[in-house]
Every structure is written in C-alpha cells, then in structure tokens.
Amino acid sequence: MFISAAAVLGATLGTVSGALTLCGLSMLCRNCKKGKLERGDSADPEKAKASILHTLTQFSVQKSTEPIQPQTLLKFPKIYKPKPSVTSPEVINYSEHVVITEKDVDKPECCNKETEGDEEVFAVPRQDSADETPCAVEQSSTMTSSSSVLHPKLHFSLRLNSQNRELHITIIEAENITVETGCEGYVSGCVSASKEQKHSQTVVRKLSARVQWNESLVFALPSGCSTNGTEDMEGEVALTLHSCDRFSHNSTLGTVRFKLADLGMMSDADCWVDLQPPKQLEVTSSAGELLLSLSYLPAANRLGVVVMKARGLQSDKLKENIDLSVKLTLKHQSTKLKKKQTRRVKHKINPVWNEMMMLELPRELLTKSSLDLEVLNQASPGTLLPLGRCLLGLHASGTGLQHWQQMLDNPRKQIAMWHPLYT
Template structure:
C-alpha cells in the first residue's frame, strides 16, 4: 500500500506541476496575442507626424517678395471731363489731355513741397462723387459778412446842399491797430465834389456820427431828381505803414435821393473792383472744400497765354500758392517746375487745413514764377481768390462755398 500511495502522490505532484506550467504558458501566449492586437493597428494607421503622402518641394533662386496686406482707402480725384457735373465752367479740356505720359515723366520732379499730389490724366470709371450733402456745417455765400454802412440823407433846398449823415459801420474785418474813415464823392456831369469824415480806429463796429455836406446846383423849388449824377460812399483803411486801401464802396443815383430822404439806410459795401490792367496770361484752377475734414483742396491745372519778356532766355515755370487770413500769411506751397513749355500743365493738388469759420476772412494768392537762372525767380503774374476780391476770384470762391465736396474749375486772368 505504501508503494502505491507514494506512486500516486508522485504522479499527482508531477501532473500538477505540468498543469501549472501549461497554464502559465497559456496565459503568456494570451497576453502576447492581446498586445499584438493593440500595437499592430496603431502601426498600420497613418500618424499625424508621419504623413503617407510625399510633397515635392522645388527650390527657387528668386527672392520672395512680401505681399501687401493693408488696403488703403480709395482717393477720389477731380474728374477732368467736361460732361461731369463735378466740374463747372471747365473750358479747353482737350489741351490738358494732349500732353503725353513721356512728357509728364520728364517734369515729375517735385520742388520739395509737402502735401503735393500728382493727379492722373483721366479718372477711373468707378469713381463716384459723394452725393450726400451736409447742412449747417460750412458757411455759405448767403451768410458772408460784408462791411455795412448806416447812414441817412437830408436835403436842404434853400441852401442847395445835400447832407449825408454817417452814423456807423459794422462787420469791419481788419488787423488791430488800423485806422479808417468814410469818404463821399458826388459826381455831376464832369464835376466831382469830395468830402470825408474824421479818422477813427477801426474795429468790428465803429460809430462816426458825422455829416458830409455837398453843394448841389439847385434853386428853391428844384429837387435832385432832375440832376444826372451819382453819389459814392467808400470805407477806407490806413495801416501802420500809412498804406491806404478801400474796404468797400456803395453807389446810388442822385435821382433816387428823394426816395431815401429822412430814412435810416443800411447798405452792404461791395468790394472794390480790380484795376483794369493788361493780362499776363490765364491760370486754370479747381477748388473744393471738405467741411467734415476742414480741408481746402486747390488743384493747379495749367496755364496759357504767358506772354512776357522774362521767358526769352529760359522757361522753367512753377506756381506758388499762399494762404492768407486777412493780411496774415498762414501757409505757402509751390508746384513742381515745368521746363520748355509756354503753356505748362501741372495737374497738382494742394491740401490746406482751413476751418470753416475762417473761410469768409481767408483768401488764396497764386503767382506764376519763372526760374530764369539758379536762385532767381521772376514773377510773371498773379491772381487772388476770396470773398473780398472781385471778378473771377470772387465768383469762383462763392461757387466753391455753394457746392461743398465738389470740384469747381475756372480760368483766372493773371495780373502783373
């Protein structure tokens, strides 16, 4: 029995050991199979870092130019076309387009002036002018303040005298320290009679309270209605340099005196007429005012008919612009020079900062200059634009005020 028991115990132990070894081998094989199933699919899937597609990269020797990412705002230039409603009184447009691009390139050297832009010859088709109008932003020509004169007239038939009582004057815009007076002139046929008030220091409002007396060829019954004559009243200014200038004048007929007797008269004094002199040529300008930006745009376009003895030796023309407030110079600019052309074309815009409240008392003066020799500029002619000017200068300025944000073009005669 002992031998049988020992043999059975031995066989049982051996079989248990073999069973344990087999189970351990089976477990290891199962684990390997599971790991193989987990790792193989990962190796088969494409990774983010390792792409399956191959890119072909070509090497270039040319330098890479950076692309502009900023978009600048669109700038609307004045249209130099005659049918466009943006340009008024534009004449001889074809002469500006005759200049070739090659000729313009030869003259494309600026004179160092700031804020000067060269305009294109033809405007693009997609340019659309601003149609919306802003009211109450800018001073229009209806609110322009002219000097006003307050006076009354009385007639003494017994003595044959005409008495003009100068009461006061308003809306006088002059520099501080200036003095002035009122002068009167009665013209009957070829005879003229003059009289004037005392000299007072000028301000926005000046009171005189003086009478101007004029003797008329009247008898006791005759009135001034039968006389063919004219009465003129003028406001004069004297600065500290003893330079006399006329600020405004009003005129009426002697035949109308009977309707003005013993009445308080308020009359706007009109700016003096420009002296009639021989013109030294013409200059084509375009004006526009932007009320929102308080900017005055002046486009110096071209000139014609520049007849002067100063152009015989050398022709090197430019235009000098001066912005004035009353008698004070605020800004100066100058266009580029155009050589060897008696009818030069500039087409340059100059932007000037000018608040709307300063427009009634501001003006611009343009002068055509010729560089006869290095460092020697000879003036050929000038023109002035503003409220207190006359002729085309006053007409152009009024049209600019009545049409904000629009280009208004007009020819101006040049005076030496």
C-alpha cells in the first residue's frame, strides 16, 4: 500500500515539473522574439540589407490639399474655317459684302478656349447679290449638253478609179457606239446605180465605244454608169453599221446615204458623218424571224442547214389553223438545184423544228449559189399559205449576206443567226 502511494506521488510531481518547464521555455521564446523585433525597428533603414521584401528604390509622395477634378473624356476639336481665295478684284466686290469677324459670332464656351487668339476674317455675301446667275446658266447649259443623245459616227474615205471602173470605200473607224457587252458588229456598203445593186461588208469585230476596221470595200460600177464626169452619175451609196448580240439577233445602229454625183467633192478626203438611226417602218414591215444555222464541210462538199425555230409570226394569218413548216430551195444563179421541206408543227405560234438538212454543193459554186427559205402554213388540206421568206447568199443583203460570208470565212463551224422574214 505504501509503495503504490509513492508511485502515484512521483508520477504527479513529474507531470507538474514537465508542465512548468514547457511554460518557462515558451515564455523565454516570446521574450527573445520581442527583443529582436525592437532592435530591428531601432536600426537605421538605410543600413538594412536588400532583400526580396525590401527594395532599394524609395518613392517620394507629395501631399496636396487641392481637390481632385475628374478629366473630361470628350474634347472639342479646334474648328478651322476656310478663308476666301481671291485672285483678282473682279472676282469679289467687297463693297457688296459685309465683313464679319469671329468676335461677332456666338460660340459656345467650350469652343472659345480652343479658338482664342486666332481671329479669322471672312466675307458673307448680301442677300441681294446676283452673283449666282452665271453659275446657274452654266449649270443648265452643261445639263443640256450631257442629256443630248449621241448618234454613232463613221469615219471613212472614198476613192474613184476611173480606169478600172471601181469605187474604193475605206472604212476607218466608228465612234459613239452604245451596245451591250459582248456584241459584235460590221459595216456593210451598198451601191445602187442603173437598177443594179452591189453589196460588200467588213469583217465582224467586237463592238465598243470606238472600233477600228481600216478595211477597204471595192464596188464595181455598173456598165451604164459614166466615170468621165461624176456629175453625170445617177445612183447612191449607203453605208450601214450593224450589231449582232450573243443570241445572233441583228440590228441596225445607223445608216448614211449620199449620191454618186457627190463623189467628186468627197473623193480623196477623210469624212466624219453622223449615222442616222433606222426608221421604225423597217422593223414593222417584217413578218417574223427565222433562226438558222449554217456550216460547210469542204472535204465532203456538203452544206449543212439547220432550221431551228421561228418567232414573231403574223397572228392574223394563223386564226383558222396553225400547221407550220419551212421550205428550203438551193439555187445556183437562177437554176434550182435542190428542194427540201421540214416536218409540220401544229398549234404553236412560235414553232421549233431543229431539223438538219445536208445539201451537196461543190466549193467552186458557193460564191454564185443562194438559199431561199419560206415559212408555210397549211390552212386546209392541200392549201399552203406563205407567211414570209428570207434569202441567203453573196447576192443578198443584210443578215443574209452576213451569214453567208461568215460561213465561207469559218468552214466546218456552225454559225447561227436570226433572219427577218418578208412577205
């Protein structure tokens, strides 16, 4: 019993002494830490060593008692007024103007600071000044000239060869051409004398505002025309500018006509003439249009004709029955070589055939051959009524001459073109 009590007393004393030792050590550590902090504050800051937490750069902050004003985000720019430019006393009559400075003009306070000290003097015309009248007249004249319609102009020259009885017309260029992009054109010439007509045309070129040809057209004068004196010549010369769009639709842009008796005054001189627009009567006289495609195969001596379609046929002749076909006749001079006819298309005012006909024709006969096409309507069994016809060949005129000439210049190539039908 005595031993157990001594053991309990020793354990209790050991525990109390350990606790007191820990408390003393903690108090000692706190005192040491506090002394170090006090010594650090009393030390000179300039002698302190540089570290990550202490930088060598010292900032000086000045205190101000003035209130801080916020800066405005919007600033009004300085306004500059134009000065009147005067080259001579006659331009501006200063006696009729009132001189005003910027001091007399009311300006906002925000702008006065920017323009202060920069006074500009400018003149303001009076209300009763009449200086605007010449400008108005000039503007009206300018508008009138710009709104005027410009007709195409043709530049050509003439030369008469009395020994060979030939007329040489050189087509130089054309100007003021207004057509759609992609259109092509050419100039055709026709000499009419002693009830005979001679036709010729230039090559086809792409049309623009100005087109140059520099090509000569040679016309053989008829036998009944005298070349000793130009005053005795009877007849006329017609030069026509044509256009052809991408759908092979031909149109006339303008024509110029002059008499053969005037060749003496126009010979050996460059002439600029305004082409007259075509008359509306020429368009209304057509009975419709026929679309054809031509091609010539020199190796096989064959002429291919494709009758494609027709449009704009006269409807007054198609009231009872519509049964349309196309009759084709190949001629050599006045001799008929071959006849063919397409199938009939019923109940369609704009028929489509798309039929190809092959005709045997030697190449040496092409220049003197022609094609005669006629649109027919079968009103009743056994009764054919002609609606219109067109002629193709070197002896034809207009689109018939152009189409035949393009076929000769481009062998083995299909060339399509619209042709007007005439009754």
